[in-house]
Amino acid sequence: MxxxxxxxxxxxxxxxxxxxxxxxxxxxxxxxxxxDRKCFEGILWVLRSGTRWRDLPDEFPSPSTCWRRMNEWxxxxxxxxxxxSFLDQLDxxxxxxxxxxxxxxxxxxxxxGVSTLxxxxxxxxxxxxxxxxxxxxxxxxxxxxxxxxxxxxxxx
Numbered sequence: 001m002x003x004x005x006x007x008x009x010x011x012x013x014x015x016x017x018x019x020x021x022x023x024x025x026x027x028x029x030x031x032x033x034x035x036d037r038k039c040f041e042g043i044l045w046v047l048r049s050g051t052r053w054r055d056l057p058d059e060f061p062s063p064s065t066c067w068r069r070m071n072e073w074x075x076x077x078x079x080x081x082x083x084x085s086f087l088d089q090l091d092x093x094x095x096x097x098x099x100x101x102x103x104x105x106x107x108x109x110x111x112x113g114v115s116t117l118x119x120x121x122x123x124x125x126x127x128x129x130x131x132x133x134x135x136x137x138x139x140x141x142x143x144x145x146x147x148x149x150x151x152x153x154x155x156x
Contacts, residue, residue, distance in 0.1 A: 007041040007048075012089050016040065019081050020073070034061035034069070040082065042066035 008016070020036050042060030046053060053063035060066060073079035090096045 006037075007044050008037065008086075012086060013037055015085050015089060016082050019078050019085065021076055021078060034065045036069070039066050039069040043070050044086075 017036070023033055039061055042056055042063075043066055045060060046056060046066070049055075053067050056063040056066060061069075070079060073082065087096065091098075
């Protein structure tokens with residue numbers, strides 16, 4: 001991707017930007033925070049490409065900055081709203097084919113068995129960005145067929 005080429009249109013960003021909470025300035029001063037739009041675009045780049053954070057191109061803020069910003073937004077409960085807003089805009093533009101969204105869904109981690117040496121934590125909850133995206137997919141793609149009724153002729 002050429003430098004300074006945006007992944008988001010200005011219209012898309014204007015729908016997402018109001019969802020981001022105001023960042024409090026530090027009383028000690030310091031370096032100004034990285035641009036929220038560039039961080040969101042860096043997150044989109046990682047989600048779209050499926051690569052590691054450390055492979056994020058130089059035109060985005062540092063990988064650790066984008067990762068931290070995503071976690072801040074997730075903790076604040078706004079990342080999912082940002083993601084929904086982005087998907088809704090793509091859907092309205094006809095740029096999403098919901099029948100094929102998860103064709104390449106093999107990025108979800110799978111357990112290969114429980115170690116007999118270690119005790120598995122009961123408190124640990126299986127959550128991650130991929131699970132949240134899967135829930136969004138399932139929300140939009142619900143079966144439209146009516147439930148099957150039992151035939152009266154099948155009584156014995």
